[in-house]
Amino acid sequence: GAVVSQHPSRVICKSGTSVKIECRSLDFQATTMFWYRQFPKQSLMLMATSNEGSKATYEQGVEKDKFLINHASLTLSTLTVTSAHPEDSSFYICSARDEGPDYEQYFGPGTRLTVT
Amino acid sequence: RKEVEQDPGPFNVPEGATVAFNCTYSNSASQSFFWYRQDCRKEPKLLMSVYSSGNEDGRFTAQLNRASQYISLLIRDSKLSDSATYLCVVNGVGQFYFGTGTSLTVIP
Numbered sequence: 001g002a003v004v005s006q007h008p009s010r011v012i013c014k015s016g017t018s019v020k021i022e023c024r025s026l027d028f029q030a031t032t033m034f035w036y037r038q039f040p041k042q043s044l045m046l047m048a049t050s051n052e053g054s055k056a057t058y059e060q061g062v063e064k065d066k067f068l069i070n071h072a073s074l075t076l077s078t079l080t081v082t083s084a085h086p087e088d089s090s091f092y093i094c095s096a097r098d099e100g101p102d103y104e105q106y107f108g109p110g111t112r113l114t115v116t
Numbered sequence: 117r118k119e120v121e122q123d124p125g126p127f128n129v130p131e132g133a134t135v136a137f138n139c140t141y142s143n144s145a146s147q148s149f150f151w152y153r154q155d156c157r158k159e160p161k162l163l164m165s166v167y168s169s170g171n172e173d174g175r176f177t178a179q180l181n182r183a184s185q186y187i188s189l190l191i192r193d194s195k196l197s198d199s200a201t202y203l204c205v206v207n208g209v210g211q212f213y214f215g216t217g218t219s220l221t222v223i224p
Contacts, residue, residue, distance in 0.1 A: 103147070
């Protein structure tokens, strides 16, 4: 299957700082990428849909000024958590959608963010 | 009503058993259907796509019933390594909707 990488895999930061997470599709081009958040023992929650060359579409309740998304190329989307707080500590997962007929999506390995 | 509904389980089955999961979806215009597997503290990995004609991959069989708007996953001859959470995913109009996942534990 297609490969999606995510960096960093783990990050610990202090409250009030900003953290950038990168998501790359390594062997295919993805016009659409998705950002999810998953709290312990809960399901994935879609935060936003990232479209190459245009503004991201945020889900209800997700602050677009706090979670900045940039999808500048067909293989890279970034999520910046600005002014992070302890309640932002979570597992952040990106995915990239295959543009083939089935629109399968492939997930990055996730980034575990801990805000102290 | 949720877009995708799944029984969270947990399902605890002995090794070698056959286990089946169902998942219902609300949008009849949904286009693509998938089962993903997620291990603890890891990202979901695509297990199989679900086609209208049904599809099989080794011990795993997936089926789609558009009339009743549900998909199913059957695991035969369960292995210890099958223990994971199984996520039902439905793609409708460009967005993916996830079930909450069904937890499976295969017991020796």
